[in-house]
Amino acid sequence: MVHWNLSPHPISDIRDWSDAGRLELQPDFQRREVWAMTAKVMLIDSILSDIPLPKVFLSKVMRDGSTYRIVIDGQQRISTILDYLRDSFALDAPYSGPNEGKKFSQLDExxxxxxxxxxxDFNEATNPTDRETRDVYMRVNKYTTPLTKQELRRADFPGDFLNFVxxxxxNDxxxxxxxxxxxxxxRYGxxxxxxxxxxxxxxxxxxKKATLDSFYIKYAEWDQDHKGNISDRLSLxxxxxxxxxxxxxxxxxxTRFRQKADFYSLVLAVDALRLREGSIQGKDLSDLSDDLGLLDAEIAPESMGAIFSEYAIKCVSQANSASSxxxxxxxxxxxxxxxxLSCPPSAPAAGILKMVKQDSEAHCDMSYTSPKCPICDSKFSEADQYEDVAIGWPPSAKVFQVSNSRWVHQACADGASDWSIA
Incomplete structure (x- = not known):
C-alpha cells in the first residue's frame, strides 16, 4: 500500500521542477483548467498575505535517474503560480494594494x-500505481462540495454591491x-x-453571469445616491x-412568472415602463389580469399559438442569453x-399584441371570418387577410389591453377618429 509523506516545498522548488521539465500538471484524469482571472489574482494575493493554501497531492516517479512529480490534486493552483512567475498576468482588480497592476518581473526584489x-504543503507518494493515484484523486474530489461561484464571490469581492444583493x-x-x-x-443562489x-x-x-464579477468589482464602493436610486427602482x-x-x-x-427566466424579464419590463412614467396606481387591473392569465395558461413549447410557443422556447433554449x-x-x-401607459401601443408592441390576439383567437377556436367589424358592423370576409385588419379599442376603453381590444377593418379604423388603433 502506498505511503504518503507530508513535504513542504517553497515555490522556488516548483518553478525549478517545471523549468527542468520534471513537473506534470495535467494527467489524463485531471480536469481542464477552469479558473477565472479573478481567482488567479486572489491566489497570488493570498500568497502575498502569507495565508496558507490547501495541500497539494503529488506522486513521485524515477525516470532515467531523475525524480519527476505528477500533480494529482492542485493543478489549478500550481498552474496559476507558474503563470504569474512567467508574467502571464498582472495583479489587477479585485486585488488592491502596493503591487496593483504589476506582473512578477515588475515586483521589487x-x-x-x-x-x-x-x-x-505537499502530500507526496513515491511510485504509486495508476489505480492508487486515481483512487486518491477520486477521494479528494468526490467527497468534498466545491464552492459555488457566488460563494467564491463572497470571499473575493467584499463591498457595497455584495452587501446590497x-x-x-x-426581502419577504x-x-x-x-x-x-x-x-x-x-448556496447563495x-x-x-x-x-x-x-x-x-x-x-x-x-x-447570464458573464459580466457579473465586473459589477462586484466596479461597485465595491458604490455611490450612495446611485445605489439608492437602484434600490428604489427595484422596490417599486x-x-x-x-x-x-x-x-x-x-x-x-x-404562476409561471415566479420562474427565474420569466421573473427576470418581468422586473425589467415593469422598471422600463416606470421609467417611461407609466403607472398602475388607481387603475383597474382586471384587463391586465386577464391577459397575464392567458399567458400563464397558454405559454408552452407545444402551444398552438406561435407567439406563446416562441416565448416558452426562449425560456428554455438559451434562456439566460442577452437576446432571449x-x-x-x-x-x-x-x-x-x-x-x-393607457395609450394605444406603437410598433413593435403593436406587432406583439397582434400576434397574441391572433393566437388567443385561434386557441379559442373562433373562426377568423365569424366576428364582425364593430365599426361598420359587417362580417369579415374570407378574402380579408390579417394585413387588412387592425387591433382597435372602442371609445369606452380606458385601458388598452388585448382583453378589451377588437378586430376592425383597417379601412374602417382609418376613418374612425373615436377609435384607438394599434
Missing part, C-alpha cells in the same frame, strides 16, 4: 523573494412569491440571481408586481404597457 520562499435577497417578497428554493438560499437583476437595472440586460417594481398578481388566487407563486432575455422583456412590456 523583496516581494519576489517573499513569493519564491512561500512554502506549500445579500441584504435585498432576504421573494419568500411570498416562492422565487428561491431552499438550495438557492443555502438567491444573491447571485438578484445580482443579475441589479446588474440589468444598472446597465441593461446582460448575458416588486411592489407593482405584488399588486398586479394580488388579483390571482395565490398571487405570483402559482431582451425578447421576453419586450414581449412583457408590450402586454403591460396598455395598463401602465
Amino acid at each position: 523583496e516581494t519576489q523573494a517573499k513569493i519564491l520562499q512561500y512554502r506549500i 445579500e441584504e435585498t435577497s432576504v 417578497f421573494f419568500d411570498q412569491a416562492a422565487i428561491f428554493t431552499p438550495t438557492d438560499r443555502r 438567491d444573491a447571485e440571481y438578484l445580482s443579475e437583476i441589479v446588474a440589468a437595472l444598472i446597465d441593461g440586460v446582460q448575458d 417594481a416588486l411592489a407593482d408586481i405584488g399588486e398586479i398578481f394580488s388579483t390571482f388566487p395565490e398571487g405570483l407563486k402559482k 432575455r431582451r425578447w421576453r422583456m419586450n414581449f412583457l412590456e408590450a402586454i403591460l404597457a396598455g395598463t401602465y
Whole structure:
C-alpha cells in the first residue's frame, strides 16, 4: 500500500521542477483548467498575505535517474503560480494594494523573494500505481462540495454591491412569491440571481453571469445616491408586481412568472415602463389580469399559438442569453404597457399584441371570418387577410389591453377618429 509523506516545498522548488521539465500538471484524469482571472489574482494575493493554501497531492516517479512529480490534486493552483512567475498576468482588480497592476518581473526584489520562499504543503507518494493515484484523486474530489461561484464571490469581492444583493435577497417578497428554493438560499443562489437583476437595472440586460464579477468589482464602493436610486427602482417594481398578481388566487407563486427566466424579464419590463412614467396606481387591473392569465395558461413549447410557443422556447433554449432575455422583456412590456401607459401601443408592441390576439383567437377556436367589424358592423370576409385588419379599442376603453381590444377593418379604423388603433 502506498505511503504518503507530508513535504513542504517553497515555490522556488516548483518553478525549478517545471523549468527542468520534471513537473506534470495535467494527467489524463485531471480536469481542464477552469479558473477565472479573478481567482488567479486572489491566489497570488493570498500568497502575498502569507495565508496558507490547501495541500497539494503529488506522486513521485524515477525516470532515467531523475525524480519527476505528477500533480494529482492542485493543478489549478500550481498552474496559476507558474503563470504569474512567467508574467502571464498582472495583479489587477479585485486585488488592491502596493503591487496593483504589476506582473512578477515588475515586483521589487523583496516581494519576489517573499513569493519564491512561500512554502506549500505537499502530500507526496513515491511510485504509486495508476489505480492508487486515481483512487486518491477520486477521494479528494468526490467527497468534498466545491464552492459555488457566488460563494467564491463572497470571499473575493467584499463591498457595497455584495452587501446590497445579500441584504435585498432576504426581502419577504421573494419568500411570498416562492422565487428561491431552499438550495438557492443555502448556496447563495438567491444573491447571485438578484445580482443579475441589479446588474440589468444598472446597465441593461446582460448575458447570464458573464459580466457579473465586473459589477462586484466596479461597485465595491458604490455611490450612495446611485445605489439608492437602484434600490428604489427595484422596490417599486416588486411592489407593482405584488399588486398586479394580488388579483390571482395565490398571487405570483402559482404562476409561471415566479420562474427565474420569466421573473427576470418581468422586473425589467415593469422598471422600463416606470421609467417611461407609466403607472398602475388607481387603475383597474382586471384587463391586465386577464391577459397575464392567458399567458400563464397558454405559454408552452407545444402551444398552438406561435407567439406563446416562441416565448416558452426562449425560456428554455438559451434562456439566460442577452437576446432571449431582451425578447421576453419586450414581449412583457408590450402586454403591460396598455395598463401602465393607457395609450394605444406603437410598433413593435403593436406587432406583439397582434400576434397574441391572433393566437388567443385561434386557441379559442373562433373562426377568423365569424366576428364582425364593430365599426361598420359587417362580417369579415374570407378574402380579408390579417394585413387588412387592425387591433382597435372602442371609445369606452380606458385601458388598452388585448382583453378589451377588437378586430376592425383597417379601412374602417382609418376613418374612425373615436377609435384607438394599434
